[in-house]
Amino acid sequence: MATRVWNDQTGPARYVAPDPDFWDPKLSDAARRLLGSAVLCFARNGFYGTRTRDISAGAKLSAGSLYTMFDSKEAVFFEITRSGHIDTLACLNADPGDGTPTERLQRLVSIYVEWHARYHTVGRACQHDLAVLTEEHFAEIVELRHQIEAIFRNVVEEGAKDNTFDAADIDGVLRAIHSLSIDVTRWYGLDGTESPQSIAALYSKFALRIATPPPSS
Amino acid sequence: MATRVWNDQTGPARYVAPDPDFWDPKLSDAARRLLGSAVLCFARNGFYGTRTRDISAGAKLSAGSLYTMFDSKEAVFFEITRSGHIDTLACLNADPGDGTPTERLQRLVSIYVEWHARYHTVGRACQHDLAVLTEEHFAEIVELRHQIEAIFRNVVEEGAKDNTFDAADIDGVLRAIHSLSIDVTRWYGLDGTESPQSIAALYSKFALRIATPPPSS
DNA sequence: CAATTGACTGAGCGCTTGCTTACCGGGCAT
DNA sequence: ATGCCCGGTAAGCAAGCGCTCAGTCAATTG
Structure with a gap:
């Protein structure tokens, strides 16, 4: 099989989120964890393909907690x-x-x-x-x-x-x-x-x- | 203002679908209209951002008709x-x-x-x-x-x-x-x-x- | 100690989603 | 005329969605 240089891998994506201190230092730890989880979800499934519950679960928070830190x-x-x-x-x-x-x-x-x-x-x-x-x-x-x-x-x-x-x-x-x-x-x-x-x-x-x-x- | 060569326009996208005969000739006219509508929806909003109702509406068909021609x-x-x-x-x-x-x-x-x-x-x-x-x-x-x-x-x-x-x-x-x-x-x-x-x-x-x-x- | 705060919870609301099902009307062979 | 496909419809179901809000509880304050 020829070397493959196009995006055609079938395994799970090896996406990685930035360090927490990439984000705005004014945000709380939990909010930055939320962003780290969100950026992975968005990269994998796009905006409409990710659920707010996936984002909060990835940050080990409950569903509602997202809305204590962000409007939407x-x-x-x-x-x-x-x-x-x-x-x-x-x-x-x-x-x-x-x-x-x-x-x-x-x-x-x-x-x-x-x-x-x-x-x-x-x-x-x-x-x-x-x-x-x-x-x-x-x-x-x-x-x-x-x-x-x-x-x-x-x-x-x-x-x-x-x-x-x-x-x-x-x-x-x-x-x-x-x-x-x-x-x-x-x-x-x-x-x-x-x-x-x-x-x-x-x-x-x-x-x-x-x-x-x-x-x- | 400098010339802009990046995607930063704010008006509606000028997306255009291919001619109906771009699609598989084995498909019916209605199915090809459906594909033409779908490709515009997908281009605009991605897969998860488009509803099956948008696709069928764009082809001037009812919601259920999509499922008479495609499985999903x-x-x-x-x-x-x-x-x-x-x-x-x-x-x-x-x-x-x-x-x-x-x-x-x-x-x-x-x-x-x-x-x-x-x-x-x-x-x-x-x-x-x-x-x-x-x-x-x-x-x-x-x-x-x-x-x-x-x-x-x-x-x-x-x-x-x-x-x-x-x-x-x-x-x-x-x-x-x-x-x-x-x-x-x-x-x-x-x-x-x-x-x-x-x-x-x-x-x-x-x-x-x-x-x-x-x-x- | 009691009172207060504030980050976080999780059940659940109103609505939308992909998809199914019961049905319809016109063309067509008999 | 009759029965029957067949392309298409309208109504609706179960599940899932973004988001809300009354409530919990550990930490802080006085």
Whole structure:
């Protein structure tokens, strides 16, 4: 049988939740346990496929306790996506931002991909299920996404200006790099055993190839 | 405001279903209308987020009529993913398969990406929700996916053999190209107005860049 | 010690879900 | 005309859903 690199495993998914201190420190221990359980449920079965009882059971709490800490199931989901986007933004902003556009893009993609592999369950919620949010919550997430996109756009545009990157397809390059990076959340935990770092190294190399036109053209 | 290339639109999604004759010709007209309605519902809200009543209402049928044509909601979903994978495979196999690995990979990715843009609603079901299938149905889909992967692997391995493609990371290249291609189903219909053909042209170019190591390295 | 608090419980409400069943009407061979 | 499929309907069932709320009890306060 050929090596398989697509998500076609049939066993149980090896999804893992972030450490409790990934979540907002203002939340109680129980609330953070709830988020850890919820993010696993959402990654496995999506928003509509998870029951509030599954979430509370996973945190060793009763069914009603969820509603002492969150207004609704949607509020739980929102808190996950909010934390996820804020943490992503913080990781990207921690980059010094020096060096050539090539060096900077490689570092940014590396950070971004490693984040999506390490926090693949959070990433799934952030990238694949935003449509379940209320209009207000969705708008708040979109604002964060624009900030994240602007970081990448800034580097790609600068690289286009000095002709290291493809100036003709900046939007296409940005979208392709984004696609490449976040699709990690779809298969990570299902397929393969690579470390977040090795995936980040490989994919940031690919991102540079996407952005850089071959010399012949 | 900066151009936005991520899925952050707030209006209604512009999802479109395939023509009725996309579906198995053995099925009745009503059954194909049902599938057309179902694929839109599933694309919008996922498997667990759509009710069987939404599906039948979209086909202008009563609630019970779904069960005169399909055994269950899962059977409807399976029929969609089955048809989708079979059609994808047929489109890829229609390629003559001649020319250099570069030419062949470009054509294959172009076909694959155009398919996922044109049939973005079917593609969403095929790429993002397979976990809802029963074990038997899932195994059937996985078999089709292996055939699809083998087509791409064949070309990439051949290109690696004659040093046009990256021989060190064949699995990584395959997965990256796959990620790039199928992520189209996540944003197409939500964001942007490009034609399937123009996306296919751009992304097949990117796929070649991913597979081809830069001369310096 | 009694009084108060607050995190947590779990039975259960109102409603929705996937699916079943009893039924209907028109075309068709006899 | 008659009987009979057959594609489709309408009503409804049992189970499950998100969410509520009166109540429990250990910890804290005075």
